[in-house]
Amino acid sequence: MRSTACSAPLENLPEMPDLFDLAPKVELHLHLEGAIPLPTLWDLIEGYGGDPSVPTEAALVDRLQYSDFPQFIDTWWWMTGFVRSYEDFEKVAESVATDLARQNILYAEASFSPTDFERHGLSAQGIALSIRNGLDRVRGTQVVLNCDLVRDTGPDRATTTLRAVLEVAAKTDVRGITIGGSEQTYPPELFSSVYREAAEGGLRLTAHAGEAAGPDSVRGALDELGVERIGHGVRIVEDTDLMARVVADQIPLEVCPTSNIRTGVVSGWDAHPVGVLLDSGANVTISSDDPTFFHTSVAEDLRRVEGLYGAQADTLTQRAIRASWMTKKEQASIATTVDEWWLDHR
Numbered sequence: 001m002r003s004t005a006c007s008a009p010l011e012n013l014p015e016m017p018d019l020f021d022l023a024p025k026v027e028l029h030l031h032l033e034g035a036i037p038l039p040t041l042w043d044l045i046e047g048y049g050g051d052p053s054v055p056t057e058a059a060l061v062d063r064l065q066y067s068d069f070p071q072f073i074d075t076w077w078w079m080t081g082f083v084r085s086y087e088d089f090e091k092v093a094e095s096v097a098t099d100l101a102r103q104n105i106l107y108a109e110a111s112f113s114p115t116d117f118e119r120h121g122l123s124a125q126g127i128a129l130s131i132r133n134g135l136d137r138v139r140g141t142q143v144v145l146n147c148d149l150v151r152d153t154g155p156d157r158a159t160t161t162l163r164a165v166l167e168v169a170a171k172t173d174v175r176g177i178t179i180g181g182s183e184q185t186y187p188p189e190l191f192s193s194v195y196r197e198a199a200e201g202g203l204r205l206t207a208h209a210g211e212a213a214g215p216d217s218v219r220g221a222l223d224e225l226g227v228e229r230i231g232h233g234v235r236i237v238e239d240t241d242l243m244a245r246v247v248a249d250q251i252p253l254e255v256c257p258t259s260n261i262r263t264g265v266v267s268g269w270d271a272h273p274v275g276v277l278l279d280s281g282a283n284v285t286i287s288s289d290d291p292t293f294f295h296t297s298v299a300e301d302l303r304r305v306e307g308l309y310g311a312q313a314d315t316l317t318q319r320a321i322r323a324s325w326m327t328k329k330e331q332a333s334i335a336t337t338v339d340e341w342w343l344d345h346r
């Protein structure tokens, strides 16, 4: 199911806001740095003297295209060169939160990847504090943080980053961890002691698995890392036994269909396993992953999934609420808001 080219068009976004745009939503799998609104990213690039490969904002849109997953990781790394200071992180966080509120996303779990920015002399604690400062300037959306320990830097640096983030976790509302990056090169087993330490520190656990690598990666995340959710997980469809287990245990899957198409993990919507997962009774939730980098939004992914597979956006949103790191009280409050809105609008 891997392909070397992305065939999905960038168009098809509605001109007028529809139910999916307007509905109260929740997003569990969102990278803060992958959600920087384009004008903010453009300002950051220009502020650091520009980049000849993107002479215009339109060229920046074109730059965000990938032939495969490694090329996406390369583009991500290029972006990290333009977020260099704590002030930049405050600006990024404020603009992302503003954009989430505009989309009526009531709650989001945003991951941030501090080790990708250490070369600018920034500490993980300082980045977390700056992000929280920026987020707190915006009303209308609750954003909690997951620290992405970035598998490409290996378990030792992941441990160092984890310990740094734990120092400020309560103050910055970091509630969980994930590992993103090159899943095909850095299997989950390498990070078992890091995950144990995170759990002992009171953090919730998820990991990217079953995206750029197959079923073994998902097994590793479940058995060696003890994750509560799986980031992506779509490649469990390649293994009948694993799929049966994930369905039986109702392990929440943070499915990001457009992301998988843009990175070439699947060749297009017609080849995406989300329909099979839904039909099998898997606990599918829907997120946008890196909306700026993939030219999507959670509304767009919900619209596509409901339109193509019949899974209703309100059901998917309620699943995301239950699978979130919210407290039970927070979950009950947002669940009621979502219920009431859809009762009035269906």
Ligand SMILES: [Zn+2]
Pocket (backbone or CB within 6 Å): 029, 031, 180, 208, 231, 289
């Ligand atoms: Zn991700």
